[in-house]
Amino acid sequence: MLAHNEQSKAATTTGASGAAAGLSTSNSAASLVNKTTAHLQADQLKAGVQSSASSTHTVASNHTHGSSHSHHSHQSHQSHHSHYPQQSHPGIHYKAYHPDPELLYHDTGIDYNHVLMNRNASVAKLYEDALRYEEGTIISSTGALVTSSGKKTGRSPKDKRIVDESSTSEDIWWGPVNTKLSEHAFLINHERAVDYLNTRERLYVFDGYAGWDPKYRIKIRVVCARAYHCLFMRNMLIRPTDDELEDYGEPDFTILNAGAFPANRYTTGMTSTTSVAINFKRREMVILGTEYAGEMKKGVFTIMHYLMPKAGVLSLHSSANQGEDKEDVTLFFGLSGTGKTTLSADPRRHLIGDDEHCWSDKGVFNIEGGCYAKCIDLSEEKEPEIFGAIRFGSVLENVVLDEDTRQVDYKDNSLTENTRCAYPIEYIPNALIPCMSGGHPKNIIMLTCDAFGVLPPVSKLSPxxxxxxxxxxxxAKMAGTEDGVTEPEATFSACFGQPFLVLHPTQYATMLASKIEEHKVDVWLINTGWTGGAYGKAGSQRISLKYSRAIIDAIHSGELKQAEFQTYP
Structure with missing residues (x-):
């Protein structure tokens, strides 16, 4: 029996009077989203921090735990791609675009004849170089590469920029999330990054893919000066086979990581010495002033958040797993640190991915080739799959270990709360390879970390x-996930991934509503935050992982859906 239901079998169901009949057409999905947005207020949504959290939900009435290369038709997709340059990779079509020769996306300015250019280097080679040339890098007792990301130990969302140019400007959700940068300012940063990289004694290039579905995947090239960064992206991107690498050709997007070199804060559009800038016209991303590897990972996600909806594919900040039945697919939505990676790593289910996914007309596919797990308070008992993945080939960031035994102290947060490990998804024993579901989601679980301790452990939601x-x-933003966040902070993050959205949130929401309607998906809200009071208050405590797992087990078994429900108005 579900741990939360030991004292009472009553659960609750949604009380939205107009939603019981569900959604009947694709137009109804758009209508539903429009009505929802009207309630939230457009100006509140844009700010992302003003919306009211109160709503009617379905809540479990007992709180026991709380007290203790084929193409689509161009015509059929033309409306999706009217503003984007032409490209030839499968599944995505763009309006013809002819840049000046010097602006071609593959013309990065990098000297690819560099005498010590390392292309798609082996894990062993990257280990050797990181240990030899990067101060403070060592090997843990389990064989993982332990390294430091320097001053920045989390993302810098206030320094993220998207270039304002004519081919994509009308599409972008401009505002606090996506700050405009002029093409001229981008070129200044680009030249600064290229000049720095071309002066290094050695460079690393990794060519990989984003997206497991060959129809929609894009080619990503990473150029960086640290072996650690290359190994990180080798883990996080999908690694090409030898044959695929032989025929790789030119990338669809290039990441220039010159993170050890600062941006010029006096350049127009800069507010600090850190800059993370994406140019969709040039198909480039330039990083200056931060060596936090997560910026590359989330940069790729931002790129996919623009490209995939243009191809009619919904991109989601989510983890995903699948039961033995191919139709038993679950999506977990949640901001970084709310439990997506941990709760989707279930030994009784197949892991599709832990953080970034796309939902197409065939099902769900992972964007990444690896996982990026938080390590704070990690233990073999609580998270055996993740604990076991920390071995040769994995990258441990900003952790503290014993100088003699090289054993990591996962409780030590003296460097940051945001200790992380990046490892190939193949390191999870029950991973589904290739990372594509056999069907459409049966359940969607929205993970919210309530720092106020108000939300119940589980709710069932109407459309x-x-x-x-x-x-x-x-x-809530969890400690360390962003620069300057040292303890949980309540926030409103549209689509449970606002920092990575490129289009307006309602565009993603309309697509999601349509898919929920079409596939009759059950939607649940699970609080992985606090109970018994707000964070830091006497008597409050973080909801135990074992209780959250018990709730999810009951969802997967169908037990919770069959329970008695009580409506909370």
Whole structure:
């Protein structure tokens, strides 16, 4: 029996009077999203921090735990791609675009004849170089590469920029999330990065893919000066086979990581010496002033958040797993640190991916080739799959270990709360390879970390409520996940991934509503935050992982859906 239901079998169901009949057409999905957005207020949504968290939800009434290369038709997709340059990779079509020769996306300015250019180097080679040339890098007792990301131990969302140019400007959701940068300022940063990289004694290039579905995957090239960064992206991108690498050709997007070199803060559009800038016209991303590897990973996600909806594919900040039945697919939505990686790593289910996915007309596919797990308080008992993945080939960031035994102290947060490990998804024993589902999701679980201790452990949502929570995205930023965040902070993060959105949230929400309707998906809201009071208050405590797992087990077994429900108005 579900741990939360030991004292009472009553659960609750949604109380939205107009939503019981569900959604009947694709137009109804758009209508539902529009109504939801109207309630949230457009100006509140844009700010991302003002929306009210109160809504009617379905809550479990007992709180026991709380007290203790084929193409689509161009005509059929033309409306999706009217503003984007032409490209030839499968599944995505763009309006013809002819840049000046010097602006071609593959013309990065990097000297690829560099005497010590390392292309798709082996794990062993990257280990050797990191240990030899990067101060403070060592090997843990389990064989993982332990390294430091320097001053920045989390993302720098305030330094993220997207180039404002004519081919994509009308599409972008401009505002606090996507700050404009002029083409001229981008070229200044680009030249600064190229000049720095071309002066290094050795460079590393990794060519990989984003997206497991060959129809929609894109080719990503990473150029960097640290072996650690190359190994990180070798883990996080999908690694090409020898034959694929032989025929790789030119990339669809290039990441120039010159993170050890600062941006010029006096350049127009800069507010600090850190800059993470994406130019969709040139198909480039330039990083200056931060060596935090997660910027590359989330940069790729941002790129996919623009490209995939243009191809009619919904991109989601989510983890995903699948039961023995190929139709038993679950998506977990949640901001970084809310439990996506941990809760989707279930030994009784097949892991599709831990953080970034796309939902096409065939099912769900992972964007990445690896996992990026938080390590704070990690233990073999609580998270055996993740614990076992930390071995040769994995990258441990900003952890503290014993100088003699080289054993990592996962409880030590003296460097940051955001200790991380990046490892290939193949290191999870029950990973589904290739990382594509056999069917469409049966359940969607929205993970919210409630720092106020108000939300119940589990709620069942109507379609209308699902849209409300998806668009408002009430949760908390977890310590260390962003620069300057040292303890949980309540926030509203649209689509449970606002920092990575490129289009307006309602565009993703409309696509999601349509898919929920079409595939009759059950939607749940699970609080992985605090109970018994707000964070830091006497008597409050973080909801135990074992209780969250018990709830999810009951969802997968169908037990919770069959329970008695009580409506909370």
């Amino acid at each position: 209308a409520q699902a849209m409300y929570h998806f668009i408002s995205g009430f949760t």
